[in-house]
Amino acid sequence: MTGPSKVIPDLDTLPDIEEIGQIATWLAEAGVESVELSSCVGGRLRISVAPVSLPVGQGVIAQPVPQPAAVELVAAKAPFFGRLCLVRPPGEDAFAPVGSTVHKGDIVALLTLETLQVPVTAPVDGEIVEIVGRAGDLVGYGAEILKIRPGGV
């Protein structure tokens, strides 16, 4: 068997049902009751395996969370906490104003803590449709900063 890191798919897209079934079978074989995968873009997949009294395979229950529709917006979230800065220092040049397009990995905001600056990056390619965070606010880890409509740019 290959290592799980190779076969557990990236959650940017939901794995197909055969893949989920395969993962569940491995969990049951390993005696693991459940596993939850989450992606930085907010997708979550929880797979629970029924108690082992059931024959392996038949006791497998896959419970995927609803698949985000392709048009659903994706949030860029704070990877740390800090004061939100939406413009490139020192000027007034906004990182990613509404209507602009970004590539996955582009810096879309900064979190500042004294001299420390932590970049917030775009989780996907797409168009900025909403700025959720307010500049200057103290935002916590995981807070939504802005929303992106995914799409080729």
Place this chain on the structure above:
Amino acid sequence: MSDRKRFDRVLIANRGEIALRIQRACRQLGLETVAVHSEADAESRHVREADVALCIGPAPAGRSYLDTDALLLAARVTGASAIHPGYGFLSENADFADAVEAAGLTFIGPTGASIRLMGDKITAKRAMRDAGVPCVPGSDGPLPASMDEVQALAAEVGFPVIVKASGGGGGRGMRVVWDAKDLAEAVTLTAKEAQQAFGNPTLYLERFMQKPRHIEIQVLCDTHGTALWLGARDCSLQRRHQKVLEEAPAPGIPPAVIAQIGARCAEACRKIGYRGAGTFEFLYEDGIFAFIEMNTRVQVEHPITEATTGIDIVCAQLKIAQGEALAIRQEEIVTHGHAIECRINAEDPFSFMPSPGTISRWDLPGGPGIRVDTHVVDGYTVQPYYDSLIGKIIGHGASREEAIARLRVALAEMRVEGVSTNLRLHQDVLADPRFQEGGVDIHYLERWLAERTTS
């Protein structure tokens, strides 16, 4: 002396019931609170009620409650000038205490030096011996390299002996040796394990007490030379070295004996310049006290001492950290009645496996002498990332019998649905005739559980 407070906003570097307990004490003293929390605890009660709440990381404690840098940055960015570490997490981390003070903040606890001294079992024992606190006969330091010398030492201490890792704790890294012929192998194995588990192969050995009780002394020390002891607790009911139920005072031990040991503990605090709340833990057997370790923080079971002495230990911690002098004297401290605490865990009552999940019903008990310390509310989700303590039910009465009776009623009226709990275990323990007699040893609960399983 200045009336100016050293701090007026406290960052609570913890979660769960103790975070709420600390928050209550802060609010009572007119101090603002900063709740730093993980993503998993965003809906916690103390987070909602904090003056400032800040999510500092994801659920795993290593990236939130144990992240020293994040905590210090959070304190600065939220304007907190003091940090209360609670228990567990970073509460007994000397480097963290030092880093807090180096950042110009107040650490609500002892100095890093005190934590360091007490954190190493060998230096702690030596310091206590020097200060006149009784210790168990033993090597009084690292084991010599020569096995002949180790044999001679063990013969002098007397078998059975227990070989322990200096860096160990929580029941890990120790081995009992009943006979001289098995000593060499035990030392070799334990050293190897200690190296693997703690990165430090240093061992010590001491007399193995066979049926001791766990008795501990609560102390409170200010920065003006006052050190008080607040009576004893008996925490003998343990499972896998985790306390399950605690009581104060310790049944059957004459108050004069406790007073003598308490005075020694207070004296030791003065000698080492201890500051804040702390607990000296002892094994007690046949009238002999043997110092095990000192906990340099507030403890889970502090409410039973608060019940019997009427002293608010967490408020006292905050006042001491502000630089205030303790307003009470030793001779004014008298204990009233008897108090018992049941730790309610979200766990399977038989397998003791954690039982995370959403609590769908949470009916709490009440009535005279009943105190409930919990962060749980209806609909609360018990997280799998942290320990399973969901609340503490404390019963206080004029006598031990009254405390037990009040607690039995309280536990019987408590209703928890959605997760499994150990409520039933507590009810069974309180109904057990041997427990009711008082004075069971630290192995009693495990024996009792083993019998329950087989019968």
